[in-house]
Amino acid sequence: MRTDEFEGLLRDALDHQAAQAPSGARVLAALAPRSRRRWWIPVGGVVAAALVGIAMLPTGEQNQQVAPGTSLGVTSPAAAGQLVWEPAWVPPGMVERERSAGPDGPWSASKWSSGSATTAPQVNVMVTELSQDDQMGPDASREQVVVNGHPGQWYDNDNGHDEYMIAWWTGSKRFTVTSYAIPEPRPVLLRVAESLRAAVGEPVQVPITMPELPGTVHGWVGVRGDQPDQAVMFSQVYLDRVGTVRAEVRPERPSTEGTRVPVRGGDGWWYRVGAADPNEPTEVLMADLGGRWLVVSFAPYDPHDATERLDLLTTVANSVTAGSTPAAPWLGRTP
Amino acid sequence: MPTTFEQYVHDNARDLLRYATALSCDPHTAQDIVQSVLMRAAQRWSGIEQLAVPGAYVHRMVTNEFLSWRRRAVRTVSLPQGVLDAVTPPYPDETDAVDQRQLVFQGIALLPRKQRAAIVLRYYANRTFAEIAGELGCSEATARSHISRGLAALRDRIPALERAKEAL
Numbered sequence: 001m002r003t004d005e006f007e008g009l010l011r012d013a014l015d016h017q018a019a020q021a022p023s024g025a026r027v028l029a030a031l032a033p034r035s036r037r038r039w040w041i042p043v044g045g046v047v048a049a050a051l052v053g054i055a056m057l058p059t060g061e062q063n064q065q066v067a068p069g070t071s072l073g074v075t076s077p078a079a080a081g082q083l084v085w086e087p088a089w090v091p092p093g094m095v096e097r098e099r100s101a102g103p104d105g106p107w108s109a110s111k112w113s114s115g116s117a118t119t120a121p122q123v124n125v126m127v128t129e130l131s132q133d134d135q136m137g138p139d140a141s142r143e144q145v146v147v148n149g150h151p152g153q154w155y156d157n158d159n160g161h162d163e164y165m166i167a168w169w170t171g172s173k174r175f176t177v178t179s180y181a182i183p184e185p186r187p188v189l190l191r192v193a194e195s196l197r198a199a200v201g202e203p204v205q206v207p208i209t210m211p212e213l214p215g216t217v218h219g220w221v222g223v224r225g226d227q228p229d230q231a232v233m234f235s236q237v238y239l240d241r242v243g244t245v246r247a248e249v250r251p252e253r254p255s256t257e258g259t260r261v262p263v264r265g266g267d268g269w270w271y272r273v274g275a276a277d278p279n280e281p282t283e284v285l286m287a288d289l290g291g292r293w294l295v296v297s298f299a300p301y302d303p304h305d306a307t308e309r310l311d312l313l314t315t316v317a318n319s320v321t322a323g324s325t326p327a328a329p330w331l332g333r334t335p
Numbered sequence: 336m337p338t339t340f341e342q343y344v345h346d347n348a349r350d351l352l353r354y355a356t357a358l359s360c361d362p363h364t365a366q367d368i369v370q371s372v373l374m375r376a377a378q379r380w381s382g383i384e385q386l387a388v389p390g391a392y393v394h395r396m397v398t399n400e401f402l403s404w405r406r407r408a409v410r411t412v413s414l415p416q417g418v419l420d421a422v423t424p425p426y427p428d429e430t431d432a433v434d435q436r437q438l439v440f441q442g443i444a445l446l447p448r449k450q451r452a453a454i455v456l457r458y459y460a461n462r463t464f465a466e467i468a469g470e471l472g473c474s475e476a477t478a479r480s481h482i483s484r485g486l487a488a489l490r491d492r493i494p495a496l497e498r499a500k501e502a503l
Contacts, residue, residue: 006490009436010439010454010486012436013436013437013440014357014440014443015459016440017360018356018357019353020356021353021356022362024352024366027370027373135472139395220476238480241479241483243483301483301487302483302488304487
């Protein structure tokens with residue numbers, strides 16, 4: 001079945017399902033007395049809740065800016081130079097292991113964890129510069145929280161990864177702090193959120209160029225590692241409906257070798273693995289960059305996608321250019 | 336001119352119920368979702384009506400209500416494989432189109448909720464990827480990923496149907 005035929009079938013199925021919607025009589029009946037009462041309902045605690053709720057609705061761009069070293073609870077004049085946002089507190093044992101950013105700077109993020117394994121307890125901090133079409137404040141259907149006086153909300157994300165998040169808004173920015181595998185995450189996330197500070201620093205910039213790939217819709221870059229002299233820089237792109245391609249430049253030779261294949265005028269090593277996790281790569285191609293190692297990998301969206309991508313990985317590996325890995329003195333540090 | 340809450344409900348309740356039904360794959364759950372959302376919207380209407388597009392805000396409330404973790408236990412629609420087969424109509428469908436539609440619908444009901452919401456926003460509500468990202472509170476790339484994974488899972492069901500037909 002062709003893609004357009006399948007999408008037509010999908011639309012038809014959804015339209016058919018939507019047509020099964022109830023008449024709404026029960027909804028209207030339930031609302032009628034409530035809407036008549038709503039003028040006197042706001043008494044006591046309900047008054048406060050309603051006023052807080054209304055006050056937290058977005059009222060427009062504020063263009064709030066902050067100076068280095070100040071917390072989000074303080075409004076300050078515009079800062080000179082570049083700013084990065086850093087937590088002044090994370091749970092004991094956690095160190096910074098990754099900084100990443102969108103391709104044109106709409107967001108930046110840092111990852112703090114107590115181990116390099118993907119299952120280790122982790123806290124991610126992200127700052128997003130909002131556009132006009134973005135949600136500019138909390139919505140009324142999630143539990144509301146306040147972070148240093150700014151409106152925010154609490155997320156229980158049901159994705160099987162024990163993931164929780166606090167998001168809050170100030171001016172044209174949205175801040176999020178997300179936890180993975182942290183028990184009783186709420187006080188932890190709130191403390192990390194309230195400790196966030198603006199500091200003078202350079203947003204992460206990664207000198208890797210990737211070739212234009214068919215279907216590329218998005219990309220991001222970053223630097224990761226356990227310590228400054230072991231920094232790994234990477235660039236990743238999302239291919240529409242296919243998967244993700246990631247190019248990493250590592251300081252040390254990867255351990256797995258695989259099948260010898262021609263790449264970049266010499267030998268490379270390629271291997272395939274079963275897709276145990278949708279986010280894990282199923283194919284990896286490695287090449288010597290003269291003292292450093294290029295690792296290009298592919299992770300399909302569809303875990304059943306068994307298409308071989310050696311040609312794609314080879315094209316990427318042959319076209320990638322990589323400058324010097326940026327200094328990352330923050331790797332492995334505590335706040 | 337600001338719309339009164341009563342007028343908004345009069346004009347939009349049907350569309351919200353249709354959207355919630357497509358999302359939840361269950362008319363009764365959809366009714367609960369929309370009723371709950373509109374009750375909260377009523378209390379906040381004086382703020383919501385000041386927004387540029389109040390309807391978009393309420394639409395997002397419906398999406399969030401569907402995704403809300405705490406209500407999953409009583410409103411879950413993530414059914415195990417086979418359960419939906421047991422509640423399909425007792426008479427056979429008469430056309431391939433209906434068979435396929437039913438198969439796709441059953442597949443939608445089995446998707447993880449964020450994937451399902453992304454699929455419904457894209458193919459029922461005709462939202463752009465950026466709009467879907469905004470509604471789900473994620474990046475555009477993540478929204479595309481949800482849709483791609485959802486589509487891949489749904490397409491898996493089509494060959495099964497075709498094999499079954501060939502066996503007849």
